[in-house]
Amino acid sequence: VGDKWATFETLRFGKVSQPFYVLLSPDGYLLTNPKSYTPDVQAYADWLQCGLDAFKKLTKGEVDLSEIEGNKKVVAENNHHIALSYDAVPIGDDNYQLRFIGDLEKGWHTYSQVAGDDGPLPTFIEYYNDSLFEFISEPLEENSHTYFDTVWGFDITHFENQAIFTRSIKLLNDEPLVIKGKIYVQVCEEGCINYDEEFSISVNQKK
Numbered sequence: 001v002g003d004k005w006a007t008f009e010t011l012r013f014g015k016v017s018q019p020f021y022v023l024l025s026p027d028g029y030l031l032t033n034p035k036s037y038t039p040d041v042q043a044y045a046d047w048l049q050c051g052l053d054a055f056k057k058l059t060k061g062e063v064d065l066s067e068i069e070g071n072k073k074v075v076a077e078n079n080h081h082i083a084l085s086y087d088a089v090p091i092g093d094d095n096y097q098l099r100f101i102g103d104l105e106k107g108w109h110t111y112s113q114v115a116g117d118d119g120p121l122p123t124f125i126e127y128y129n130d131s132l133f134e135f136i137s138e139p140l141e142e143n144s145h146t147y148f149d150t151v152w153g154f155d156i157t158h159f160e161n162q163a164i165f166t167r168s169i170k171l172l173n174d175e176p177l178v179i180k181g182k183i184y185v186q187v188c189e190e191g192c193i194n195y196d197e198e199f200s201i202s203v204n205q206k207k
Helices: 002-013 041-059
Strands: 082-092 095-104 109-111 124-127 133-135 140-149 154-171 177-188 192-203
Touching: 082 177, 082 192, 095 109, 095 177, 095 192, 154 177
Parallel strands: none
Antiparallel strands: 082 095, 095 154, 109 154, 109 177, 124 177, 133 154, 140 154, 177 192
């Protein structure tokens, strides 16, 4: 059963989060935006009420189903609340600074790459072809904010508005290279969404 719903979540909503709450009508129509875990009881109750209200409108025929894009049974806006972009800045001697920029929606935040065993999930950047270059710096961050979190009971470092992650590399030859990998982030407001996205960054491209 767990595998069934994990697959459904991945295919329909483009994310894997545990727990992940979705309200569907018997015909498979999405009643309200999905919600990840939240410790806020009132926020969760409000979300449930929103779904109930939507179901009442649906059963009363107050929803124009023809306006649902593609007549899909399940329609959800795959909004991850963060827009990711990537580039490489030359810094001399065949060295480049890789930059990962995340623009966050107002009220949403994501977390540092540095975290302990407990606490929110850290940002993680995976490189598929790191045998073709070498790192010449540790992962660095800009725009972070550290505060004492009363829920976790220790300091948390996160980003609001914009997160910037950088790391410097040195190329091992003079051939053009496309650096490929995947970035994993956890984006939170009242609840959290785990999101990952593959990236490609071109460096040393000859004109």
